[in-house]
Amino acid sequence: DAKTTQPNSMESNEEEPVHLPCNHSTISGTDYIHWYRQLPSQGPEYVIHGLTSNVNNRMASLAIAEDRKSSTLILHRATLRDAAVYYCIRYGGSQGNLIFGKGTKLSVKP
Amino acid sequence: DTGVSQDPRHKITKRGQNVTFRCDPISEHNRLYWYRQTLGQGPEFLTYFQNEAQLEKSRLLSDRFSAERPKGSFSTLEIQRTEQGDSAMYLCASSLRRAGSPLHFGNGTRLTVT
Numbered sequence: 001d002a003k004t005t006q007p008n009s010m011e012s013n014e015e016e017p018v019h020l021p022c023n024h025s026t027i028s029g030t031d032y033i034h035w036y037r038q039l040p041s042q043g044p045e046y047v048i049h050g051l052t053s054n055v056n057n058r059m060a061s062l063a064i065a066e067d068r069k070s071s072t073l074i075l076h077r078a079t080l081r082d083a084a085v086y087y088c089i090r091y092g093g094s095q096g097n098l099i100f101g102k103g104t105k106l107s108v109k110p
Numbered sequence: 111d112t113g114v115s116q117d118p119r120h121k122i123t124k125r126g127q128n129v130t131f132r133c134d135p136i137s138e139h140n141r142l143y144w145y146r147q148t149l150g151q152g153p154e155f156l157t158y159f160q161n162e163a164q165l166e167k168s169r170l171l172s173d174r175f176s177a178e179r180p181k182g183s184f185s186t187l188e189i190q191r192t193e194q195g196d197s198a199m200y201l202c203a204s205s206l207r208r209a210g211s212p213l214h215f216g217n218g219t220r221l222t223v224t
Contacts, residue, residue: 043215100152
């Protein structure tokens with residue numbers, strides 16, 4: 001049980017921002033929110049993670065709702081190389097492994 | 111940081127044969143994970159090690175599967191008496207032990223059982 005809910009697919013236009021939503025309504029206080037993405041024929045790639053506060057890195061931003069029951073991955077300017085499956089995962093500190101769902105398949109149109 | 115390395119990238123074998131895959135994690139990472147992924151699905155957890163200790167095994171890891179990490183560095187995953195249902199991408203990942211530390215994945219070994 002992935003314990004997160006994401007849309008199956010989303011579309012974006014190149015150079016526009018993309019907001020990828022994730023619901024994790026049963027998240028516990030010690031669970032981090034991790035995002036990974038996977039391009040065809042490659043392993044998953046770590047994107048970003050956070051606990052309570054919004055986070056920014058060179059790849060993306062993560063906006064976490066105040067009640068932590070949802071989060072949004074923000075790609076500020078989508079490129080064709082951002083077309084991938086994006087996974088949102090709850091990851092508890094004492095938990096040994098990531099549990100992947102089916103993710104959101106992002107398509108980027110030129 | 112040379113990343114997580116997996117070998118081979120592709121393996122084709124006949125049903126009933128044994129196969130072994132190798133994973134070299136990022137050197138300072140003490141956790142190492144194995145996942146399996148079939149087409150259209152997210153990766154499924156198989157097992158993970160902290161240093162040389164195998165701490166958790168999924169129910170997916172049948173008796174035909176065995177994983178080792180003898181010196182707490184590289185790891186091997188062996189599948190005995192392969193079946194067609196074992197055809198999948200086998201992914202290795204590593205991380206620091208610190209709570210919430212991200213996993214870094216290799217590009218996997220694609221196994222085809224004919």
